[in-house]
Amino acid sequence: xxxxxxxxxxxxxxxxxxxxxxxxxxxxxxxxxxxxxxxxxxxxxxxxxxxxxxxxxxxxxxxxxxxxxxxxxxxxxxxxxxxxxxxxxxxxxxxxxxxxxxxxxxxxxxxxxxxxxxxxxxxxxxxxxxxxxxxxxxxxxxxxxxxxxxxxxxxxxxxxxxxxxxxxxxxxxxxxxxxxxxxxxxxxxxxxxxxxxxxxxxxxxxxxxxxxxxxxxxxxxxxxxxxxxxxxxxxxxxxxxxxxxxxxxxx
Amino acid sequence: xxxxxxxxxxxxxxxxxxxxxxxxxxxxxxxxxxxxxxxxxxxxxxxxxxxxxxxxxxxxxxxxxxxxxxxxxxxxxxxxxxxxxxxxxxxxxxxxxxxxxxxxxxxxxxxxxxxxxxxxxxxxxxxxxxxxxxxxxxxxxxxxxxxxxxxxxxxxxxxxxxxxxxxxxxxxxxxxxxxxxxxxxxxxxxxxxxxxxxxxxxxxxxxxxxxxxxxxxxxxxxxxxxxxxxxxxxxxxxxxxxxxxxxxxxxxxxxxxxxxxxxxxxxxxxxxxxxxxxxxxxxxxxxxxxxxxxxxxxxxxxxxxxxxxxxxxxxxxxxxxxxxxxxxxxxxxxxxxxxxxxxxxxxxxxxxxxxxxxxxxxxxxxxxxxxxxxxxxxxxxxxxxxxxxxxxxxxxxxxxxxxxxxxxxxxxxxxxxxxxxxxxxxxxxxxxxxxxxxxxxxxxxxxxxxxxxxxxxxxxxxxxxxxxxxxxxxxxxxxxxxxxxxxxxxxxxxxxxxxxxxxxxxxxxxxxxxxxxxxxxxxxxxxxxxxxxxxxxxxxxxxxxxxxxxxxxxxxxxxxxxxxxxxxxxxxxxxxxxxxxxxxxxxxxxxxxxxxxxxxxxxxxxxxxxxxxxxxxxxxxxxxxxxxxxxxxxxxxxxxxxxxxxxxxxxxxxxxxxxxxxxxxxxxxxxxxxxxxxxxxxxxxxxxxxxxxxxxxxxxxxxxxxxxxxxxxxxxxxxxxxxxxxxxxxxxxxxxxxxxx
Numbered sequence: 007x008x009x010x011x012x013x014x015x016x017x018x019x020x021x022x023x024x025x026x027x028x029x030x031x032x033x034x035x036x037x038x039x040x041x042x043x044x045x046x047x048x049x050x051x052x053x054x055x056x057x058x059x060x061x062x063x064x065x066x067x068x069x070x071x072x073x074x075x076x077x078x079x080x081x082x083x084x085x086x087x088x089x090x091x092x093x094x095x096x097x098x099x100x101x102x103x104x105x106x107x108x109x110x111x112x113x114x115x116x117x118x119x120x121x122x123x124x125x126x127x128x129x130x131x132x133x134x135x136x137x138x139x140x141x142x143x144x145x146x147x148x149x150x151x152x153x154x155x156x157x158x159x160x161x162x163x164x165x166x167x168x169x170x171x172x173x174x175x176x177x178x179x180x181x182x183x184x185x186x187x188x189x190x191x192x193x194x195x196x197x198x199x200x201x202x203x204x205x206x207x208x209x210x211x212x213x214x215x216x217x218x219x220x221x222x223x224x225x226x227x228x229x230x231x232x233x234x235x236x237x238x239x240x241x242x243x244x245x246x247x248x249x250x251x252x253x254x255x256x257x
Numbered sequence: 258x259x260x261x262x263x264x265x266x267x268x269x270x271x272x273x274x275x276x277x278x279x280x281x282x283x284x285x286x287x288x289x290x291x292x293x294x295x296x297x298x299x300x301x302x303x304x305x306x307x308x309x310x311x312x313x314x315x316x317x318x319x320x321x322x323x324x325x326x327x328x329x330x331x332x333x334x335x336x337x338x339x340x341x342x343x344x345x346x347x348x349x350x351x352x353x354x355x356x357x358x359x360x361x362x363x364x365x366x367x368x369x370x371x372x373x374x375x376x377x378x379x380x381x382x383x384x385x386x387x388x389x390x391x392x393x394x395x396x397x398x399x400x401x402x403x404x405x406x407x408x409x410x411x412x413x414x415x416x417x418x419x420x421x422x423x424x425x426x427x428x429x430x431x432x433x434x435x436x437x438x439x440x441x442x443x444x445x446x447x448x449x450x451x452x453x454x455x456x457x458x459x460x461x462x463x464x465x466x467x468x469x470x471x472x473x474x475x476x477x478x479x480x481x482x483x484x485x486x487x488x489x490x491x492x493x494x495x496x497x498x499x500x501x502x503x504x505x506x507x508x509x510x511x512x513x514x515x516x517x518x519x520x521x522x523x524x525x526x527x528x529x530x531x532x533x534x535x536x537x538x539x540x541x542x543x544x545x546x547x548x549x550x551x552x553x554x555x556x557x558x559x560x561x562x563x564x565x566x567x568x569x570x571x572x573x574x575x576x577x578x579x580x581x582x583x584x585x586x587x588x589x590x591x592x593x594x595x596x597x598x599x600x601x602x603x604x605x606x607x608x609x610x611x612x613x614x615x616x617x618x619x620x621x622x623x624x625x626x627x628x629x630x631x632x633x634x635x636x637x638x639x640x641x642x643x644x645x646x647x648x649x650x651x652x653x654x655x656x657x658x659x660x661x662x663x664x665x666x667x668x669x670x671x672x673x674x675x676x677x678x679x680x681x682x683x684x685x686x687x688x689x690x691x692x693x694x695x696x697x698x699x700x701x702x703x704x705x706x707x708x709x710x711x712x713x714x715x716x717x718x719x720x721x722x723x724x725x726x727x728x729x730x731x732x733x734x735x736x737x738x739x740x741x742x743x744x745x746x747x748x749x750x751x752x753x754x755x756x757x758x759x760x761x762x763x764x765x766x767x768x769x770x771x772x773x774x775x776x777x778x779x780x781x782x783x784x785x786x787x788x789x790x791x792x793x794x795x796x797x798x799x800x801x802x803x804x805x806x807x808x809x810x811x812x813x814x815x816x817x818x819x820x821x822x823x824x825x826x827x828x829x830x831x832x833x834x835x836x837x838x839x840x841x842x843x844x845x846x847x848x849x850x851x852x853x854x855x856x857x858x859x860x861x862x863x864x865x866x867x868x869x870x871x872x873x874x875x876x877x878x879x880x881x882x883x884x885x886x887x888x889x890x891x892x893x894x895x896x897x898x899x900x901x902x903x904x905x906x907x908x909x910x911x912x913x914x915x916x917x918x919x920x921x922x923x924x925x926x927x928x929x930x931x932x933x934x935x936x937x938x939x940x941x942x943x944x945x946x947x948x949x950x951x952x953x954x955x956x957x958x959x960x961x962x963x964x965x966x967x968x969x970x971x972x973x974x975x976x977x978x979x980x981x982x983x984x985x986x987x988x989x990x991x992x993x994x995x996x997x998x
């Protein structure tokens with residue numbers, strides 16, 4: 007598993023695409039977090055509103071992740087299927103789940119690097135909080151990044167599963183983008199469900215929305231239900247990924 | 258086994274595996290959703306039960322019970338409301354066991370289909386809420402009903418957020434604690450009355466006219482004897498009050514008149530020096546102990562009324578508003594009018610307070626807000642001083658200079674891109690309309706050790722183009738009336754910031770716009786002599802300018818001349834022809850302070866004569882009871898002024914409830930928080946402030962970001978990672994090239 011992990015991580019960091027993704031992710035987070043999301047909320051950008059919080063930054067993450075992370079996970083199986091290296095992997099004396107876990111951990115580690123690339127923002131926010139006489143909200147920052155990691159990992163798992171169903175990287179990217187974007191935008195459908203099925207269905211749909219769980223986490227209210235839900239998506243997607251690969255073996 | 262059956266077996270296994278995984282994950286999710294475990298990671302624990310709430314509930318004499326009524330059918334945005342509010346109420350109950358009980362959430366049936374349920378809710382005082390969604394208007398119930406002996410009538414709190422529910426509960430608990438329940442016996446009532454109360458017994462008189470009644474001396478002696486017995490009981494029940502019984506038959510207040518051969522006596526109870534109650538025409542002491550005890554207890558109950566001081570000069574303000582419609586609007590939106598509405602929204606009982614020979618400031622006023630005192634009569638000043646010395650709590654917006662039009666007076670060039678183009682070509686000089694306010698409380702404050710600096714602080718905007726598009730020039734797209742939100746467009750309105758570390762009363766006040774603020778000069782020696790404690794609340798941030806005025810102070814305006822360059826861009830000359838201007842960096846100077854302690858007052862000082870009424874009041878003398886008071890001074894008489902030169906409202910009153918964080922970003926929000934915090938701390942104590950602050954989003958930067966800071970921030974965030982990525986990639990490419998094929 008560690009060999010797979012190292013191989014995948016090295017492949018990502020050794021390619022131009024990996025570094026473009028790192029830079030693009032950091033840029034998108036700053037632009038959305040400082041200008042787009044705050045304007046949507048209060049009509050003023052982050053600097054004008056003068057709120058020394060990272061709510062808008064974390065609020066931008068689900069949307070950025072839904073666009074950027076499919077580009078990471080689409081590489082999971084597409085190249086192996088196309089180049090024939092999957093046949094080699096399949097014949098190695100290791101279980102499918104170890105291969106899947108190795109790749110998943112590598113992509114999640116890459117996500118960790120992407121998030122590390124945005125660390126300048128919390129450092130500056132915390133220092134500004136301290137100089138403004140407030141207690142630095144370190145807990146909120148750590149919780150927010152943990153939420154980002156958990157949510158991002160679930161998107162990667164979904165992307166890997168979709169990638170295992172198709173040999174085309176582009177098809178995997180588009181399908182994952184639609185799936186992850188749908189999970190983020192899912193909450194918009196809640197009103198429709200209310201009219202049709204009452205509050206229970208609305209509550210279920212609300213729960214399914216990954217963004218709904220992320221809002222309190224971004225505000226420092228670390229609810230475990232969000233992490234459990236992200237973990238559930240991840241586990242289910244990884245299990246189905248293993249089964250999809252095993253099906254290829256059996257087919 | 259052939260391939261197909263093996264594949265089928267695999268598929269069966271796969272489907273079972275997926276189903277089992279889904280079942281396990283669903284069970285885990287349902288369990289976690291119900292348990293709702295959560296960590297509050299915020300620095301001030303704003304998602305947890307506030308320590309202030311715990312203290313407020315712990316201090317209640319009787320426990321409080323909460324029942325949550327919530328509709329099954331609710332708007333989508335409230336899908337988690339039942340769970341979250343129930344969790345909050347359960348958390349409060351767990352924090353103060355025994356003092357707060359959560360009776361559970363009662364599901365309310367669909368209000369559209371069952372009028373019976375709605376009728377029952379109406380009986381309980383639960384009103385429906387309406388929310389407009391893209392699919393139409395949704396009507397639903399979500400309210401917490403709170404019951405407690407200490408509350409008297411049950412209170413119903415409409416539920417919007419769990420935090421708001423907590424705030425309302427804490428507020429009610431504090432109010433209930435202040436409104437103490439009546440002790441059962443007269444002795445207990447007297448004991449609960451505490452100190453600070455004096456009782457004056459005014460003996461009766463007898464008529465010496467025709468038909469002299471010989472029984473009167475006997476009745477007189479009997480009444481005196483009964484009174485003495487009464488005093489013994491009072492001394493036993495409350496020695497402190499007992500020591501302050503004054504039997505004064507020769508008092509000028511002696512008004513007992515014998516009618517038909519009857520002797521009358523009177524009792525005068527005085528608390529806090531000026532809060533009085535009388536029991537007149539006492540012919541027998543039977544039942545008098547109970548009546549006196551109850552009166553004494555009621556007299557010493559904490560006061561809740563909040564007064565807004567209307568000085569006699571108030572209607573004369575804003576003389577430039579010639580238009581009748583503008584004057585009518587001004588009556589509604591004057592600082593006094595705004596304050597009255599603001600205080601009502603904050604849950605106080607606002608009272609219009611005037612000080613005349615006939616009507617003084619009673620100590621029933623728990624807190625007094627005095628906006629822009631100017632042209633004070635000697636009686637008004639006397640009453641304000643006496644109120645403070647008798648334990649009054651006053652929030653005073655004070656200053657020597659009124660600049661109501663500071664954001665309109667300077668005609669600025671909206672097209673200006675450089676400093677030299679700032680002023681309009683045809684208007685090289687202009688008039689900053691400043692009015693000297695005579696007869697303020699400056700003398701009184703100076704006597705306390707708080708001198709008002711001679712000067713007007715104006716802000717230094719961050720961005721010139723943004724500045725010239727400020728409120729001084731109404732443009733269709735860029736006009737804004739929110740100096741806090743758009744500081745660079747605030748024209749000349751200075752913005753005060755909190756001290757470091759922040760004072761509890763202004764911890765959540767981001768930036769207070771202060772028109773024409775003058776700095777306060779503290780005299781520690783004088784304050785020390787009087788034993789007054791002083792704390793700075795707000796200071797002018799670095800970068801503001803202090804423009805010293807001419808010492809004569811007789812000018813009705815400040816004249817400026819445009820021009821200059823570099824740092825000298827601001828009006829070069831002030832009070833032209835009289836004196837060169839002084840431009841001083843005013844950063845760090847206090848503009849709002851809080852003073853606590855016993856305020857001085859000469860008990861033998863007779864009230865001034867009201868020339869108009871010809872009334873001469875006597876000095877309060879020994880009946881005046883001193884008590885420590887609190888005085889918050891905000892050195893900006895026009896901080897509450899919100900009208901422009903045409904009488905238009907530049908900052909509409911927000912539709913906000915008591916949780917003033919709703920409008921925390923606006924200038925109006927900053928002023929409301931300041932007023933709310935100070936007045937609430939006067940009336941309810943600082944616990945309420947703590948609760949409010951713990952529920953507000955935090956933190957915010959006091960001073961606006963400068964362009965340099967923005968560029969540095971964006972540069973580091975946007976440029977660093979891509980730069981590192983490019984460098985690493987180049988390094989890797991070079992390494993690969995050097996490697997042998």
